[in-house]
Amino acid sequence: MSDTELDQMTAEDAGELDEDDRLKPEFVRAVLDAVEVGDVERARELVEPLHPADIADLFELTGHENRPRLAHALHDLVDADVFAEMNDYVREDLIDALEPQEVAELAAELDTDDAVAIIEDLDADDQREVLRAMEPDDRAAIEEALSYPEESAGRLMQRELIAVPEHWTVGDAIDYLRRNDDLTTDFWEIFVVDQRHKPIGTLQLSWLLRTPRGIAIADVMKREQTLIPVDMDQEEVALRFQKYALISAAVVDTSGRLVGMITVDDIVHIVQAEAGEDALLLSGAGDGDINEPIRSTVRTRLTWLLINLPTAMIAATIVGLFDERIAKFAVLAQLMGIVSGMGGNAGTQTLAVVVRAIATNQLTSSNTARMIFRELRIAASNGTALGLLVGAGAYVWFGNSSLAIVFGLALFINNIVAGLAGVLVPVTLDRMDVDPAVASSVFVTTCTDSLGFFTFLGLAALWGLGG
Amino acid sequence: MSDTELDQMTAEDAGELDEDDRLKPEFVRAVLDAVEVGDVERARELVEPLHPADIADLFELTGHENRPRLAHALHDLVDADVFAEMNDYVREDLIDALEPQEVAELAAELDTDDAVAIIEDLDADDQREVLRAMEPDDRAAIEEALSYPEESAGRLMQRELIAVPEHWTVGDAIDYLRRNDDLTTDFWEIFVVDQRHKPIGTLQLSWLLRTPRGIAIADVMKREQTLIPVDMDQEEVALRFQKYALISAAVVDTSGRLVGMITVDDIVHIVQAEAGEDALLLSGAGDGDINEPIRSTVRTRLTWLLINLPTAMIAATIVGLFDERIAKFAVLAQLMGIVSGMGGNAGTQTLAVVVRAIATNQLTSSNTARMIFRELRIAASNGTALGLLVGAGAYVWFGNSSLAIVFGLALFINNIVAGLAGVLVPVTLDRMDVDPAVASSVFVTTCTDSLGFFTFLGLAALWGLGG
Known part of the structure; x- marks a missing residue:
């Protein structure tokens, strides 16, 4: 095999992708142009070599209005694997256009977890119809998965796994795998269960391969294992995978029986989503999905802005208390925004750090103090550094030492307020079982804005500035 | 095995951990108390059953000043695995107290990637000494890893992998694995290479196990595979793992030869760190590590606040332009903060969404427009909804229709400014190869603050308010 051929094996060099594994705009344009002029042959020729994940990306990069047409042109290239890789909203666009029978066929080709991801987003009527069109076995598996709470281990797990009894030998296990063609091929560990189907150990395939056939499974399996309760929230599942560096883990029901398996490739997406949502939630941008229908995005963001409006009004009311003073000494109006703004910046820093530390289980009651x-x-x-700096600056600018002292002192105090609020608000919310990423920033901003104005204008009044 | 025994196998029920897999504060307290009163026996008894990841957590939950003492008491329980799981800063605390020879022994027990993680943080002198104390083989492997850029695939990869020639049969590969005891056991796929050691395919262990011995490897291996260039940035490596749902991947040097392997368990940490850093970077909190020495945290955060100071000053200068108007009509000072603040909130929402979309490769030049x-x-x-709302509110509150119109209109305009700046700033920075998460928010805030004040006070002047 020549170097050139080898290079072509990496997707990056295949021509459609840029150095960041993103489809090149020229490529996307070429496919869409071909579809537009009705040259289906050309479009299919371009898309055929792509990985399912890249075909999914192609749909995400295409405008909402052009997706059904693209799907129509590429129909048999858009298989179950492509649907499994697709963004939820984009998938909905396409699934909505399919008949229940077609959705059922797609779902049947997938592992339970991927099939559930597609079916759980349908509305109740469509869901019923799709389930009715499925084979009884698949249907039962999916109905059971849907009986678990959203975003729980029960929805994430796949039922397809390898479980062997503890009294087998390594040879028995290998023969069992060789002889049964209908077993899943996507597994990295096998689970050892007792007669009541409770997991008692795991065996990495590399161990199975390297151990002589006559050895008892029970003698080589790893007995300590991390079990995932079927109703555990996916965020906790992800943290557990991460903490213990798991490749796959057994999912057990309330009586401890093995009911499924979660593999790390499904977890990576969740880690990404859960870790990335902090920035979005802190800013009130909801899940921040750029494929979300615009009306729902507007609703989410507007709700957040409306929640923040009273904060701004409280601050305005506090400024109003000092109306007359400001009228006499308008410089106060000029500087007060610096006090509140710098406090807001400092509060946001602390908040981001604390929210992250809570989300990653690094901040617990052991180290809160x-x-x-x-x-x-x-x-x-x-606060000291900034207070001295702005105080000195104000003195040079306005030549008023009282103003300089009041300004610097207010900035110092507002930094302390910001630091305290930045920790206490998220920690308190977390203890009250409210997600600190969602609710903290309103309270912290209220503190830094209102107290910032109050401290600065109040100190100014005490010092008799503008009085 | 009884139910009770089974339950004890899950770490959660073992008594030291709460339902979120975090060490209970009582437990941490008990260990530290035992160490304090010199009851080393008791401390060791408590810590012994813990998973290495939990022992690492114990050190993270312990104050800086008590860590060396705890390490001393637990010395042989704190093995290489514990060090590999530890936060960088906490590890440094402990490593600093060790002799180079001891560090070398620790590193020798680890896979290359974990050993590199420990050694790369040492200062140059210590690094040299530790390397000198290592076995020549280990030393060469680590020196080579250190020759790759920080946060590149070359630092992440482990050298321990299984590579077999393409002309082998499945049976040859299995025998090779059985007969060579010194091969790594942590692998999930084997790599097939040509005579120049270039990877030409991969074989999942489940396939190897389920294929008859006589079949040629070349006939069952998967030829399409994702290769990772050794100098690729870890963030891109993580995105590639995620996109193609990889469990492990071959790392190749510039001539295409197989030089190492990256496994998904190392990637999960990176996905977590890279996805979570957006919120921290956007707020200017650096890497936001709560174990970072305080002086370095102060420096990072203060730098950010100082960068933001001119923004606040520009806004203050703009307010200053309208000094006289504000003096005559102090209500303007009261409301101007609402215009800038609400614009800031809207800008932050857009920014968070856009930065995330850029980081996850969802926003490309194909869909920027x-x-x-x-x-x-x-x-x-x-902007329309909020403008109408606050305009109406201001009319009711102040009974001044001109003020109401100016206020509502300014809020509308500032929302548009926020939306535009929230997209254009990060997209432009990204094109200039500047990380949009680091630098965007200063520019966006400058726009929403300064233009917010200018629009509101300027419109007020045009309308003759307070004139």
Whole structure:
């Protein structure tokens, strides 16, 4: 095999993808142009060599209005694997155009977890129809999965797994795998179960391969294993995979019986989604999916802005208390925004760190006190530096030493407020079982804005500025 | 095995962990108390049953000042696996206290990637000493890894892998694995290479197990595979693993030769870190590690606040332009913060969504125009709703229709500014190869603050408010 041929094996060099594994805009354009002029042959020729994940990307990069047409042109290239890789909203666009029978056929080709991902998003009527069109076995598996809460291990797991009894030998297990063609091929470990189908150990395939056939499974299996309760939230499942570096894990029902398996490739998506959602939730952008229908995005974002409006109004009311003083000394209006804004920036920093530490289980009740103390020290350092700097700046600019002192002092105090609120708000929300990423920033902003104005204008009043 | 015994196998029920797999505060307290009163026996008894990842957590939950003492008490329980699981800063605390010879021994027990993670953080002198104390083979492997850029595939990969020639049969491969005891056991796929050691295919172990011995490897291996260039950035490696649902992948040097393997369990940590850093970078909190020495945290955060200071000053200067108007009509000072603040909130929403879409390769030049249009529509909807609402509110509150119109209109305009800046700033930075998560928010805030004040106060001037 020549170097050139070898190079072609990496998707990157195949011509359709740029160096970041993204489809090149020229390529997307070429496919869409071909579809537009009705040259289905050409479009299929371009898309055929793509990996299912890239075909899914092609649909995501195509505007909402052109997706059904593209799907029509490429129909048999858009198989179950492509649907499994597709963004939820984009998939919905396409699934909506299919008959229940067609959806049922797609779902039948997939592992339970991928089939569930497609079917769970359908509305109740469509769901019923699709399930009715499926084979009884597949249907039962999916109905059971749907009986578990959304985003739980029960929805994530696949039923297809290899379980062997503890009294077998390594040879028995290998023969069983060789002889049964209808077993799943996507597995990395086999599970050892007792007579009541409760998992008692796991065996990595590399161990199975390297152990003599006569040895008892029970003697080589790893007895310590991480079991996932079927109703565990997917975020916790992901943290557990991460913490214990798992490749696959057994899912057990409430009586401890093995009911499914979760593999790490499904977890990577969840880790990505859960870790990335902090920035989105903190900003009130919901799940921030760029494929979400615009009306639903507007609703999510507007709700958040409306929730923040009272915060802004409280701050405005506080400013209103000092109306007359501002009228006499308008410089106060100029500087007050710096106090609240810099406090807001400092509060956002602390908040981002604390929310992340809570989400990754690094901040627990064992170290909360240490964390508060740490943030206070940081706030005091930064507040001192900034307070001195802006105070000096104000003195040079306005030549008013009282103003300089009030300004610098207010900035210092607002930094402390920001540091305290940045820790206490998310920690308190977390103890109340409210997601700190969703709700914290309104409260922290309220503190830094309102108290920032109040401290600055209040100190100005005490010092008799503009009085 | 009874139910009770089975239950004990899951870490959660073992008593030290809470339902989120975090060490219970009572447990941490008990260990530290035992260490404090010198009851080393008791401390070791408590810690012994823990998973290495939990022992690492124990150190993270312990204050900086108590870590060396804890390490001393638990010394032989803190093995290479525990070090591999530990937060970088906490590990440094402990490694600093060790002799180079001890560090070398620790590193020798680990796979290349974990050993590199420990050694790369040492300062140059210590690094040299540790390397000198290692066996020549290990040393060569680590020196080579260190020759690759930080956060590249070359640092992440392990050298321990299974590669077989294409002319072998399945039986040859199985015998090879059985007969060579010193091969790695942590592998999930084997790589098939040509005579120049270039990878030409992969074979999942489940396939190897289920294929008759006489079949040629070349006939069952998967020829399409994703190769990772040794100098690829870890963020791109993570996206590639995710996109193609990889369990392991071959790393190749510039001439296409197989030099290492990356497995998904190492990738999960990177996905978590890279996806989670958006919220931290957007807020200017650096890597946001709660174990970072406080001085370095202060420096990172203060730098960010100082960068934001000119933004606040520009906004203040704009307010200053309208000094006299504000002095005559102080209500303007009260409301201007609402215009800038609500614009800031809307801008932050758009920014969070766009930064995330760029980081996950969802926003490319193929759909940028569509994204800008989408955000404009959202901004227009939200701006209209909010503008009407606050305009009506201001009319009721102040009974001044000109003020109401100016206020509502300014809020509408600032929403549009926020939506545009929220897309254009990160997209432009990304094209200039600047990380949009790091630098965007200063520019967006400058737009929403300064233009918010300018629009509101400027419109007020045009309408003759306070004139």
